[in-house]
Amino acid sequence: AQSVAQPEDQVNVAEGNPLTVKCTYSVSGNPYLFWYVQYPNRGLQFLLKYITGDNLVKGSYGFEAEFNKSQTSFHLKKPSALVNDSALYFCAVRDGSVRGKLIFGQGTELSVKP
């Protein structure tokens, strides 16, 4: 069965410092991996995805994520955090052999302090 784990409920970072939000996954086929962000009182916004190709994917707002097949991880990163990056981040996976649904992790609350 597909599953996603985000081991940290909360990540605290000082503005200007690099940030990492962790995600590991389990799928039976090739993984399609996604990161979404939810700002307060808003819906989920797509940040980036990995389908195939280069293991380092770049997305919106300066975020990037690295696909690591051997560690079954897809950690979200940003070189220099901004206060406005404070939000709830969700990792999701779709089994490449199955159409349709994404399976989400439980979310990580990112707090960036000035």
Add this chain to the structure above:
Amino acid sequence: EAGVTQFPSHSVIEKGQTVTLRCDPISGHDNLYWYRRVMGKEIKFLLHFVKESKQDESGMPNNRFLAERTGGTYSTLKVQPAELEDSGVYFCASSQAGANTGELFFGEGSRLTVL
């Protein structure tokens, strides 16, 4: 282009009452999904429509939940009768036909509070 819209944004009902949530997907998107997030937990899949057909309803919790998508446009999700554990945020998402590698576009969610 209008995004995915959901109505109502917030509903407060008493246990035993009925609530109907509505989702209007992005025009032309054949795939429509319902998800739910209970406080502090993961976003859980409920079901998936392709046009008006239910492709996958494996996530529907029980028969108190009824989803429809007549005509393959907007969708409704009815909870009848509502229970306390149904409280949470219900998200709708849509995507283009055959977009297995594509992202889903989400609405802002309908927050349901059952008292």
